[in-house]
Amino acid sequence: MKRLAILGSTGSIGQSTLSIVEQFPERYAVAALAAGHNVDEAFAQAVRWRPKVISLATEELAGELALRLRQAGVAGIETVHGAKGTIACSTLPEADFVVSAIVGVAGLEATHAAILAGKPVGLANKECMVAAGEILTRAARERKTPILPIDSEHNAVHQCLRVGAHNEVKFIWLTASGGPFRQLPLDQFASITPEQALKHPTWVMGRRITIDSATMLNKGLEVIEACRLFDVTPQQVRVTIHPQSTVHSLVEYVDGSILAQISVTDMRLPILYALAWPERPKSTLTFDLAELRRLDFEQPDFERFPCLRLAFEAAEKGGAHCIALNAADEVAVGAFLEGRICFTGIPRTIEKVLAATAEAHPATIAEVLAADREARERARALLE
Numbered sequence: 154m155k156r157l158a159i160l161g162s163t164g165s166i167g168q169s170t171l172s173i174v175e176q177f178p179e180r181y182a183v184a185a186l187a188a189g190h191n192v193d194e195a196f197a198q199a200v201r202w203r204p205k206v207i208s209l210a211t212e213e214l215a216g217e218l219a220l221r222l223r224q225a226g227v228a229g230i231e232t233v234h235g236a237k238g239t240i241a242c243s244t245l246p247e248a249d250f251v252v253s254a255i256v257g258v259a260g261l262e263a264t265h266a267a268i269l270a271g272k273p274v275g276l277a278n279k280e281c282m283v284a285a286g287e288i289l290t291r292a293a294r295e296r297k298t299p300i301l302p303i304d305s306e307h308n309a310v311h312q313c314l315r316v317g318a319h320n321e322v323k324f325i326w327l328t329a330s331g332g333p334f335r336q337l338p339l340d341q342f343a344s345i346t347p348e349q350a351l352k353h354p355t356w357v358m359g360r361r362i363t364i365d366s367a368t369m370l371n372k373g374l375e376v377i378e379a380c381r382l383f384d385v386t387p388q389q390v391r392v393t394i395h396p397q398s399t400v401h402s403l404v405e406y407v408d409g410s411i412l413a414q415i416s417v418t419d420m421r422l423p424i425l426y427a428l429a430w431p432e433r434p435k436s437t438l439t440f441d442l443a444e445l446r447r448l449d450f451e452q453p454d455f456e457r458f459p460c461l462r463l464a465f466e467a468a469e470k471g472g473a474h475c476i477a478l479n480a481a482d483e484v485a486v487g488a489f490l491e492g493r494i495c496f497t498g499i500p501r502t503i504e505k506v507l508a509a510t511a512e513a514h515p516a517t518i519a520e521v522l523a524a525d526r527e528a529r530e531r532a533r534a535l536l537e
């Protein structure tokens with residue numbers, strides 16, 4: 154029985170993880186839950202799953218949750234809050250496995266703490282790998298604790314890498330759906346609305362990642378994530394647009410063989426893989442190959458998707474540039490969703506923040522968070 158600490162339990166990945174626990178009660182149980190601001194969902198989860206600890210973003214929200222639990226006659230659940238609360242969840246001695254699915258760098262400290270505590274981590278939170286990948290992977294290597302990717306592309310790569318050696322890998326090919334604007338005339342990009350950008354053609358996800366998929370910044374973050382997780386250079390990572398989202402990613406080996414992973418477009422599969430690794434439990438998440446008619450692949454266009462170019466450039470520079478890429482994007486996406494900037498303002502903001510970022514390689518989480526704050530302030534100042 155694996156007891157899970159789920160960080161970001163009220164989000165899309167968090168809820169999919171809980172549905173896996175529901176499906177496999179003999180394999181998984183819930184030890185801790187960490188959420189942000191959704192008290193209603195956190196309350197429902199606490200009542201259903203009876204974790205030992207539950208965390209919310211603020212003291213006030215945690216107090217409200219504690220009161221509601223008392224009123225409902227639910228005892229024995231400790232309510233905590235803030236960054237310390239999330240860390241208390243990720244390092245809980247009773248937890249055997251941590252699912253890192255908070256959105257943004259808000260999940261970084263708790264993910265780092267989990268690795269330092271020697272807990273295997275199922276990683277959905279790509280932003281923390283982009284901001285502090287070197288620190289996280291070094292800590293994991295030193296403690297011999299696995300980081301198992303939940304991001305579907307990296308999960309696919311992880312699966313394809315099980316059959317070859319590191320020095321046999323030529324390229325990692327990350328597939329991208331191309332998002333909703335793959336074929337939109339370029340002169341219409343400036344007038345894209347948040348509602349249009351929030352409609353992803355193949356995946357249902359949180360708001361930031363959905364906008365990041367539309368700009369393809371998400372794929373750019375994944376390029377950096379791949380470099381860190383699999384210890385390859387940016388030149389070894391290629392992106393191909395694959396609108397069907399059926400092939401989740403591929404590994405090309407030096408002998409010319411290319412291995413691909415195909416499965417349903419359902420995040421529960423990579424989550425189950427990460428939770429069960431190195432086993433493969435029987436599941437109902439089957440894919441009907443007989444129904445498959447075509448697989449298309451095309452080159453991404455950097456003019457259409459400047460965020461992808463910016464991400465490759467940041468990947469080359471590493472350190473502060475990767476941190477700034479993610480931070481500037483988060484601020485710009487927020488501004489776009491609030492109607493303060495247009496869609497093409499997102500890459501413009503990121504490009505300006507990157508141009509103003511000095512080359513640096515933060516060596517601690519505190520330094521990473523400081524560089525992140527600096528980039529955010531720069532992005533906010535630009536937007537004002």
Ligand SMILES: NC(=O)c1ccc[n+]([C@@H]2O[C@H](COP(=O)([O-])OP(=O)(O)OC[C@H]3O[C@@H](n4cnc5c(N)ncnc54)[C@H](OP(=O)(O)O)[C@@H]3O)[C@@H](O)[C@H]2O)c1
Binds near residue numbers: 188356
């Ligand atoms: N969804 C996908 O299919 C998918 C696929 C691959 C990778 N990912 C990655 O997985 C991560 C989560 O994505 P998602 O789509 O699940 O996002 P989401 O639906 O927006 O959920 C985000 C979660 O983070 C929590 N959160 C936000 N700020 C927090 C804070 N300061 N402290 C504690 N918790 C906080 C939210 O809590 P509240 O809702 O309670 O505020 C929520 O539980 C992202 O890094 C994303 O890139 C997602």
